[in-house]
Amino acid sequence: MSTLSPEQWQALSPYLDQALAMTDEERAAWLLSLSEQTPALGAQLRELLDEHRALAQEGFLEQGPVPLPGAPGLAGQTIGAYTLLSQIGQGGMGSVWLAERSDGRFERRVAVKFLNIALIGRGGEERFKREGSILGRLAHPHIAELVDAGVSSAGQPYLVLEHVEGDHIDRYCDQRTLGVEARVRLFLDVLVAVAHAHANLIVHRDLKPSNVLVRNDGQVKLLDFGIAKLLEGEGQDGAATLLTIEGGRAMTPEYAAPEQLRGEPVTTATDVYALGVLLYVLLTGQHPAGTGPHTPADLVKAIVDTEPTRPSDTVAPTRAKAEITTTNATRRATTPEKLSRLLRGDLDTIVAKALKKAPQERYSSVTALGDDLGRYLRNEPISARPDTVAYRAAKFVRRHRTAVALAALAVIAAVAGLVGTLMQARTARAQRDFAFRQLERAEAVNDLNSFLLSDAAPSGKPFTVNELLERARHIVERQHGNDASRVQLLISIGQQYSTQDEDAKARPVIEEAYRISRGLADRSTRAQASCALGNVLSRADDPKRAEALIQEGLRELPNEPQYALDRVFCLLRGSAVARNTGEAQEGIARVQAAQRALKETPFDPEMLRLRVFIDLAEAYREAAQLPEAIHAFEQASVELTALGRDDTQTAGTLLNNWALALSQIGRPLEAERIYRRAIEISRTDQSEQGVSPMLLNNYASTLDDLARLDEASGYAERAYARARQAGDEVVTNQSLLTRARIYRNQHDFARGFAMLDEVEPRLRKDLPPGHHAFGSLLSERSLLELERGDLPAALRLANQAVNAVEAANKAGKAGRNFLPTLYQRRAKVELQAGRPDVAATDVALALNLLQKDLPPPTLSSKSGRAHLLLARVLIAQGKTDEARAAARTAVEHLQRTLGSDHPDTRSARQLAEADAKQK
Amino acid sequence: MGSTISSLIGAAEQGDGPATEALFSALHSELHRLAKRELARRGAPVSLSVTTLLHEAYLDMAARDGPSFPDQARFMGYAARVMRGLIIDHARERHAQKRGGLFEITSLDTEVMEKAVDHRELAQISEALDELGKMEPALAEIVDLKFFCGFSFAEIAAMRDVSERTVQRNWEKARIYLHRKIRADLSL
Structure with a gap:
């Protein structure tokens, strides 16, 4: 040679x-x-x-001497049960090795992937293993199996994956000069795999040709499902991960969706976008952002801002790009002109819809994208519509009416009370709550979840839940799938309606699910349908049938681990039924049983565990077992943090209800901090638009409790304005009562009365006679009369208030929580009227109730204030020693719960010390 | 330093020999410095690929230098050639020391290196590449980018605004030349 x-x-x-x-x-x-x-x-x-x-x-010079990450000389080493054979690849994420089982039990070869990440502490390791095991359950012929995940003795995390020999999908298509139709068909296999993962609520997050392999036999295999998520450290957002961890290649995040670059939540819609890019590349041979070179900044800008060129225009022959367009057309066995004609129309529209910048404007699910491509192949009309002027105008309007629409959601039909749980806020946000998706994981694994949830906008988006459900129903009606999956779908839809407080709509849907389920043998489906129906009926005032259905559902389930999750499902619904029918203790017992059942499952459905904690806390709170409720809220909050869901709406709701329990138990200082966190979470763009008016009102009430009156009135007034705007009757009423109390504390009696005059007719309209809220109203009037100096009126009203709430309480209409306060208020009037002995009786009544609810050593501002009042009564009775003791007890309680500077704490301290001086 | 690189590239493109030398030596120390910085930043067990390093080098220098800095494609051509030298040095170093080494960040795996491409072979490829560069510099640059620095055809195509197929064809052509040259040298 x-x-x-x-x-x-x-x-x-x-x-x-x-x-x-x-x-x-x-x-x-x-x-x-x-x-x-x-x-x-x-x-x-x-x-x-x-x-x-x-x-x-x-392969001469094909394996470059590119630097290899990780420890040198790994060949021959064992990792877990595997012996490393040779390095087969390396990339930004780390190196990949071919390996085989050391114990020779299987003949199987695997790929071991070492990840270039520093796991943060022990927690990081555990999380990595846990997440790895979730991904491991993702079994699908088109998804490369994750065999194992672990951390090597040297501390490097690794994944053991099915070894796939194949080519990147784009190269595969090019090398075989596949035409457009063949490419679309191959792409449909990819969609099936991604849809399967989504049904299991796993988002890929990093779909790109190198993760989509095609074997020589034409079999598609997806790699690295959910691994991008594994790579996210605690407190690190997806964008950071994409840009830093991926190293060289991530400097050009070509397949990243706009929301990933903006650091917004990643949903199934993120994968829809990446699939859109992949489809674009397969069809045109070019990236939607055009041909390079791109600096990372340019690319980011293009992804976030620039509408991509239509595929048909991209492939159209131009003089400047003659070479590229000809090559690309040749690879598709056609000419540029013909290729452009092929893509024009439906494929342009389908790709454009998948590539929408706003996640909620994309295909609602991968399945929907696949359906449209299927229609294209069959020459049927596709569902996606090209953008029209009307569409763009509507889009503009939509952007600007977000605030109104969000507020309009906050409609609640539940009991109007003196305190408000964030029930409606929970519902209002549930659909755009990322955590919620995960909550559903163990419940109903089906298309509906991804269908509903992928449409869920990540933040402050206009309201389409009902539309969405409506659409979902139509789809189910048209579907000819098997009955079990129809039942599951209907249950999911029904539950979504329930979450929206649309019981009237939920009921027929779930009745239908139940009816179909009677013809099925599958125990899980039958049980779930029974229990779901029981839940709905208990809210529709049919407690007997509701309870019977829960029992029926539970009987259906054999006592085996494989039915444990179904049992959890039924027990949680059973708990709701018990609570709805006033059986608070049974409600608690059933959540506890769910907690035990959860331990039997072979899975680790962590979000379900979280949900059980939250339900337990709520059950305790509703049963007025506040210390237990607060403990459960704390646990739930820890769990939430561990799951990295600290800033989701589930967290917001949890925090509100936790703070509410704290304020009910008389720990406003702590409540204030937690409310503040809840507000931070739902605040968007520095404005309060995203914050529920009920949360604002609750916060105002706590600020009032802490004597921060100016701030309190500001929040209460905004809560009122927002509730009015949204047509939210409950919060409007609540905020009027809060404002009355604040104005009274500010000594602005005229305004205080004005509030009460406004709220009274509203309450009469909304609430049944005898509701304890009327007692609250009377009590507020009494205090205002007292401040104004009309003692007889104050006393009369105070009596009426106590009578009203006592009666309501006897009739089982709650309000017991409020009784100690009412007795104290009456005592205050009596004391003022110079009747300390009568006042003493009322204070004793109050203290008696408080001690039952808040046994010592529970510190509570309520107990503190009762003792302060007791001290005053005792002074009036001339019992100075006892008064001093009472004042000291008051100081103990108040110092910790209201702070040492609070006026009540100072009064109590003065009484305790003044007496001492007199001695 | 950045402005020097910018003006040196300008001068080198005018055929200024000493400027070209100075450019390579400046790039050499710059890349070395960056590698060290990245290593310190990312912590010990993490390694960094050459492409990452080059991208970061570009961003770093372009940021310092402002709009007059040459585009990424031109920069990469020079930097890849410098990188080739660094990699061969490193391979030699690793061969001599087996353990440790100055260039931890690229942490070339000695064993795999020896299996895949011997450092002596690397040096031969490098010589042949220099020969090729005299006749067809564009072809030689592709080999630097692809083989030594690990860029994909798609990335190189994007840099040069040509089709991937063109890049691949040129690379295949270069490979024939290199192989022939090395075989001939060995049989001497």
Whole structure:
């Protein structure tokens, strides 16, 4: 073999260019004719081209001496049950090794992937293993199996994956010069796999050609499902991960969705976007952002801001891009003109919809994208519509009416009370709550989840839940799927309606699910349908049938671990039924039973565990077992933090209800901090628009309790304005009562009365006679009269207030919580009227109730204030020693719960000390 | 330093020999410094790929230098050539020391290196590449980018605004030349 002189090379160079551009067949023919004309040249070229083929086979220079991460000399080492054989790849994420089982139990070869991440502490390791085990359950023929996940003795995390020999999907298509239709069909296999993962509520987050392999037999295999999530450290957002961990290649995050770059929550819609990019690339051979070079900044800008060129325009022949467009068309076995015609219309529209910048404007699910592509292949009309002027106008309007729509949601039909749980806020936000998706994981694994949830906007988006459910129902009606999955879908839809407080709509849907389920043998489905129906009926005042259904559902389930999750489902609904029918203790017992059942499951459904904690806390709170409730809220909050869901709306709701329990138990200082966190979470863009008016009102009430009156009135007034705007009757009423109390504390009696005059007719309209809220109203009037100096009126009203609430309480209409306060208020009036002995009786009544609810050593501002009042009564009775003791007890309680600067704490301290001086 | 690189690239493109030398030496120390910085920033067990390093080098220098800095494609051409030298040095170093080494960040795996491409072979490829560069600099640059620095065809195509197929064809052509040259040298 001789070397080539520069001259020889120069002479051969243009022929080589020609020859290398040909297919093997073309080349053979070409060489033949060339050899006839110039035999010497032909022979030389033939030698070089033979060499070329040999080099290609051998892979000469294909494995570059690129730096390999990780510990050197890993070959031969064992990782878990595997012996590393040779390195087969490396990338920004880390190195990949071919390995086989050390114990020879299986003949199987696997790929071991070492990840270039520093796991933060022990918690990081555990989280990594836990997440890994979740991904491991994702079994699908088109998804490369995750066999194991762990951390090597050197501290490096690794994944053991099914070893897939195949090519990147784009290269696979190009090498086989697949036409458009064949590409779309192959792409549909990818969609099936992604849809399966979504049904299991796992989002890929990093779909790109190198993660979508096609084997020689044409089988699609997806790699690295959910791994991007594994790579996210605690407190790190997805964008950071994408840009830093991925290293070199992540400097060009070509397949990242706009929300990933903006650091917004990643949902199934994120995968829809990446699939859109992939489809674009498969169809056109180019990236939607156009041909490079792109600096990372340009690319980010293009992804976030720039509408991509239509695929048909991208492939259309232009002089500037003649070479590229011709090459790309040739690879698709066609010409640029024909390719452009093929893509124009439906495929343009489908790709555009998948590539929408706003996640909620994309296909609602991967399945929906697949359906449209299927329609395209069958020449049926597709569902996606091209953007029209009307569409764009509507989009603009929508952007600007977000605030109104959000507020309009906050409609609640539940009991109007003196305190408000964030029931409606929970419902209002549930759909845009990322955590919620996960909550559903163990419940109903089906298309509906991804369908509903992928439409869920990550933040402050306009309101479409009902539309969404409506659409979901239509889809179910049209579906001819099997009955079990229809039942599951209907249950999910019904539950969504319930969460929206749309019981009237929920009921028929779940009744239908129940009806169908009676014809099925599957125990899980039958039980779930029974229990779901029981839940709805208990809210519709049919407690007997509700309870019977829960029992029926529970009986259906054999006592085996595989039904544990169904039992949890039924027990949680059973708890809701018990609570709805006033059986508070049974409600608690059933959540506790759910907690035990959860331990039997072979899974670790952590979000379900969280939900059980939250339900337990709520059950305790509703049963007025506040210390237990607060304890459960704390646990739930820890759990939430551990899951990295600290800033979701579930967290917001949890915090509100936790703070509410704290304020009910008389710990406003702590409540204030937690309310503040809840407000922070729901605040968007520095405005309070995203914050529920009920939360604002609750916060105002706590600020009032802490004597921060100016802030309190500000929040209460905003809560009122927002509730009015939203047509939220309950919060409007609550905020009027809060304002009355604040104005009274500010000594602005006229306004205080004005509030009460406004709220009274509203309450009469909304609430049944005898509701304890009327007692509250009377009590507020009494205090205002007292401040104004009309003692007889104050006393009369105070009596009426106590009578009203006592009666309500006896009739089982709650209000017991409020009784100690009412007794104290009456005592205050009595004391003022110079009747300390009568006042003493009332204070004793109050203290008696408080001690039952808040047994010592529970510190509570309520107990503190009762003791302060007791001290005053005792002074009036001339019992100074006892008064001093009472005042000291008051100080103990108040210092910790209201702070030492609070006026009540100071009064109590004065009484305790003044008495001492007199001694 | 950044402005020097910018003006040196300008001068090198005018055919200024000493400027070209100075450019390579400046890039050399710059890349070395960056590698060390990245290592310190990311912590010991983490390694960094060459492409990452080059991207960061570009961003770093372009940021310092402002709009006059050459585009990424031009920069990468020079930097990749410098990188080739660094990598071969490192391979040699690793071969000599087996353990440790100055260039931890790229942490070339000695064992795999020896299996895949011997450092002596690397040096030969490098020489052949220099020969090729005299005749067809664009081809040589592709080998630097692809083989030594690990860029994909798609990335190189994007840099040069040509099709991926063109890049691949040129690379295949370069490979024939290199192989022939190395074989001939070995059989001498």
